[in-house]
Structure formats: structure tokens, C-alpha cells
Amino acid sequence: xxxxxxxxxxxxxxxxxxxxxxxxxxxxxxxxxxxxxxxxxxxxxxxxxxxxxxxxxxxxxxxxxxxxxxxxxxxxxxxxxxxxxxxxxxxxxxxxxxxxxxxxxxxxxxxxxxxxxxxxxxxxxxxxxxxxxxxxxxxxxxxxxxxxxxxxxxxxxxxxxxxxxxxxxxxxxxxxxxxxxxxxxxxxxxxxxxxxxxxxxxxxxxxxxxxxxxxxxxxxxxxxxxxxxxxxxxxxxxxxxxxxxxxxxxxxxxxxxxxxxxxxxxxxxxxxxxxxxxxxxxxxxxxxxxxxxxxxxxxxxxxxxxxxxxxxxxxxxxxxxxxxxxxxxxxxxxxxxxxxxxx
Numbered sequence: 001x002x003x004x005x006x007x008x009x010x011x012x013x014x015x016x017x018x019x020x021x022x023x024x025x026x027x028x029x030x031x032x033x034x035x036x037x038x039x040x041x042x043x044x045x046x047x048x049x050x051x052x053x054x055x056x057x058x059x060x061x062x063x064x065x066x067x068x069x070x071x072x073x074x075x076x077x078x079x080x081x082x083x084x085x086x087x088x089x090x091x092x093x094x095x096x097x098x099x100x101x102x103x104x105x106x107x108x109x110x111x112x113x114x115x116x117x118x119x120x121x122x123x124x125x126x127x128x129x130x131x132x133x134x135x136x137x138x139x140x141x142x143x144x145x146x147x148x149x150x151x152x153x154x155x156x157x158x159x160x161x162x163x164x165x166x167x168x169x170x171x172x173x174x175x176x177x178x179x180x181x182x183x184x185x186x187x188x189x190x191x192x193x194x195x196x197x198x199x200x201x202x203x204x205x206x207x208x209x210x211x212x213x214x215x216x217x218x219x220x221x222x223x224x225x226x227x228x229x230x231x232x233x234x235x236x237x238x239x240x241x242x243x244x245x246x247x248x249x250x251x252x253x254x255x256x257x258x259x260x261x262x263x264x265x266x267x268x269x270x271x272x273x274x275x276x277x278x279x280x281x282x283x284x285x286x287x288x289x290x291x292x293x294x295x296x297x298x299x300x301x302x303x304x305x306x307x308x309x310x311x312x313x314x315x316x317x318x319x320x321x322x323x324x325x326x327x328x329x330x331x332x333x334x335x336x337x338x339x340x341x342x343x
Contacts (some may be wrong), residue, residue, distance in 0.1 A: 159297025
């Protein structure tokens with residue numbers, strides 16, 4: 001599911017796993033993946049809001065703007081290509097552009113440039129380029145051949161206004177906590193939260209977008225996330241990740257960090273007994289809605305996307321939004337999952 005052309009921007013949670021779910025990502029591999037991710041983020045004109053690279057799969061929350069009316073010039077395109085690592089033949093691109101320009105072959109030049117524009121401002125093109133480039137690097141490093149990835153990729157379209165975007169971001173950043181690797185996402189090197197925590201500009205700008213989305217629904221939380229100091233943005237996001245109104249930083253008198261662990265069985269018991277739990281507890285579980293729900297957002301957002309793609313669904317389906325089961329909150333998805341919702 002993609003955002004309609006009438007929307008200026010779309011937000012997507014993208015997931016892809018290594019073939020046979022092998023644990024192939026070590027420290028070096030994860031560092032290189034992040035480098036390629038940032039390269040193609042810039043080239044494709046998208047923005048990474050947050051991400052998490054694990055041992056056998058990755059999660060990326062990406063903002064994809066609508067294709068601009070004024071496209072980069074040929075010179076700007078050459079500069080963009082020059083920033084990509086690998087076997088990018090910038091010299092060949094320059095030669096072809098100059099050839100078309102000298103021959104005044106305007107249509108041929110436009111068609112050639114379009115072959116590059118088609119790779120930008122599109123979530124599918126971004127994911128394809130990133131995964132292909134990483135596969136080339138990994139296969140060369142390991143002396144292997146063939147596909148590295150289990151499937152194309154999965155994605156969930158996310159409402160960019162309100163708690164849906166922040167919920168998805170928090171779910172992604174909490175992956176290493178749920179997996180028992182760390183107690184705090186700030187201690188896991190290969191996620192957006194940790195990168196922003198140490199002052200990395202692009203990671204910080206991504207979380208600014210997340211916090212700004214929260215404040216468009218909760219004006220009492222304050223305005224101006226775009227211009228707020230980084231420390232204030234991180235504090236606001238951290239409170240959302242660990243529970244509104246609860247401060248987790250610091251230590252007890254005995255020197256124990258004030259961080260709550262994730263007890264999966266306890267939360268599952270609460271869900272079975274109470275039917276619904278708060279967001280803080282909900283995020284302690286592996287929830288299929290965040291990977292398989294197709295769309296995540298308010299009822300109005302999900303219904304609007306459903307209406308625009310009505311022909312893709314059976315005639316008996318009357319509306320799009322399905323409330324997220326187990327959560328004491330107003331979040332909706334397109335796909336109503338019946339089994340193994342929580343893992």
C-alpha cells in the first residue's frame with residue numbers, strides 16, 4: 001500500500017530478512033549496511049526517521065516525499081551520483097549527458113534523466129537500490145553468489161500525524177530490548193535512537209519529525225519540535241518510548257538503573273485477562289500488526305487509503321479500518337489479523 005499522489009509525503013515501515021533467516025549481520029556488516037542506507041537516503045531524496053539493524057533482518061521507518069515539480073539539474077545529478085560508493089560510472093553519465101546536449105537531443109536527454117528520477121522519491125526504488133548494493137558488497141566480501149534476502153520486502157504505510165508514527169518508531173527502536181540484547185535502546189549501536197543519542201545529525205532530524213507528529217495531535221505537549229534543542233526532543237521521545245509521565249533516567253540508592261525490563265509473559269497475561277493494555281506494555285510484545293497490518297493510523301486515515309484502493313478488495317468488505325486488538329488506544333490497521341497477533 002502506498003500513499004495517494006494527493007499526499008505530499010508518505011511514511012513506511014519497511015522490513016526485510018536474510019534468506020533462510022540466517023544470522024549473517026555481525027558488527028562490520030551492520031556498520032556497512034548503515035553506511036549504504038545513509039548514502040541511498042540522500043540519493044533517493046527520502047528521510048530515515050529511525051531504524052534497527054539486527055542479526056538477520058532490519059527495520060527502517062522512512063519518510064518519502066512526493067516527487068518535486070522542479071527536478072535537479074544534470075550537474076546536480078552528477079554530484080549526487082558521485083557521493084555513492086561502489087561501481088557508479090559517473091564519467092559515463094557525464095559523457096552521455098554532454099552527448100545529448102551537444103546534439104540538442106532534448107527528448108533523449110529527458111528520457112535518460114528520467115531513468116534516474118524513477119529511482120528517487122519512491123519507497124520501492126529506495127529499498128531495491130539499498131538491498132542490491134548491500135548484496136553486491138556482502139557477496140564480494142564473503143566470496144558468495146546469489147540472493148541474500150528472503151523476499152522483496154514488507155512494508156506498512158503509517159499515518160504521519162499523531163501517535164501512529166511515534167508508536168511505529170518506538171516499536172522499531174525497542175527491537176533489541178524485546179530481544180533481550182540490551183535494557184535500553186540507547187545501548188544498542190545500530191538503531192536510530194542510539195545514533196540520535198550521541199548527537200548524529202541525520203538521526204536527530206528523523207526523531208524531530210516523529211516528535212512533531214505527536215504534537216500535531218497533542219498541542220498541550222508544546223510546539224516547535226523543529227527548533228527545540230536536541231536534548232528536549234530526545235527527552236520527549238524517550239518519555240513516549242518508556243511511558244508518558246514516567247522518568248526512567250538515573251539510578252536507585254543501590255545503584256540500579258531506573259529502567260524497566262520487558263516481561264513478555266506478564267504482558268500476555270494482562271492482554272488475556274483484561275483484553276487491552278496501555279501502549280507502554282503493548283510495545284513490550286512482538287506485534288504482527290506493525291509488520292503485517294498493511295496500514296497503521298487513525299480510523300479516518302486507514303479508511304481514506306482503503307477508499308482510494310477499493311478495487312483491490314472484495315465486494316463484501318464495507319470499510320477499511322480494523323481496531324488494533326489488545327491495545328487500550330485508538331490505533332487502526334487495514335488487515336485484521338486473526339491468529340498469532342502477539343509473539
